[in-house]
Amino acid sequence: MAVLPIIVVGDPILRKRTRRVPTVHDTTVQRLIDDMIETMRTAHGVGLAAPQVGVSLRLAVVGMPEQPVLVLVNPRVLRRSGKRQVEEGCLSIPGYVGLVTRSVRVSVAALDRTGAEYRVLGATGLLAQALEHEIDHLNGILYLDHLVAHDALRRAGVEVADHPVIEEPAPATVGLDG
Numbered sequence: 001m002a003v004l005p006i007i008v009v010g011d012p013i014l015r016k017r018t019r020r021v022p023t024v025h026d027t028t029v030q031r032l033i034d035d036m037i038e039t040m041r042t043a044h045g046v047g048l049a050a051p052q053v054g055v056s057l058r059l060a061v062v063g064m065p066e067q068p069v070l071v072l073v074n075p076r077v078l079r080r081s082g083k084r085q086v087e088e089g090c091l092s093i094p095g096y097v098g099l100v101t102r103s104v105r106v107s108v109a110a111l112d113r114t115g116a117e118y119r120v121l122g123a124t125g126l127l128a129q130a131l132e133h134e135i136d137h138l139n140g141i142l143y144l145d146h147l148v149a150h151d152a153l154r155r156a157g158v159e160v161a162d163h164p165v166i167e168e169p170a171p172a173t174v175g176l177d178g
């Protein structure tokens with residue numbers, strides 16, 4: 001396993017819609033999955049999408065604290081409901097966090113690394129946020145596109161006195177960096 005360099009905002013690959021993974025039964029794809037997991041862990045992120053390591057494929061990993069890593073191959077959102085405001089970061093936008101609008105509840109279908117289809121139904125909290133964030137990456141979307149206001153971005157670790165009020169307490173207290 002190898003730690004890969006993470007591409008930062010400004011690189012056009014982050015804005016490209018990705019291609020489907022033709023097959024998981026491929027040593028290059030399997031190695032990429034291993035490397036993405038290693039890279040996510042090393043960077044202390046809760047998710048990482050293939051474009052962030054320079055590969056324009058529909059592939060992402062999500063590693064929630066104390067949970068097995070989810071490998072999402074060709075994922076799609078089945079359903080989303082509700083709206084909430086949560087603070088979010090991204091490994092490709094280092095040093096910043098932003099207040100964004102996300103869904104309350106998200107259901108996703110994907111293939112795992114063996115090619116078997118699975119579903120994550122009714123995810124909430126940080127998991128729902130991470131799933132939306134990583135699948136956005138596969139469509140060239142960054143959390144910057146979901147800011148509640150154009151000035152809802154701030155330097156990480158800097159508190160802003162007049163920060164917009166969060167309507168619903170964010171369960172994502174550990175924060176999202178994907």
Ligand code: NI
Pocket residue numbers: 089090091092133137177178
């Ligand atoms: Ni991200």
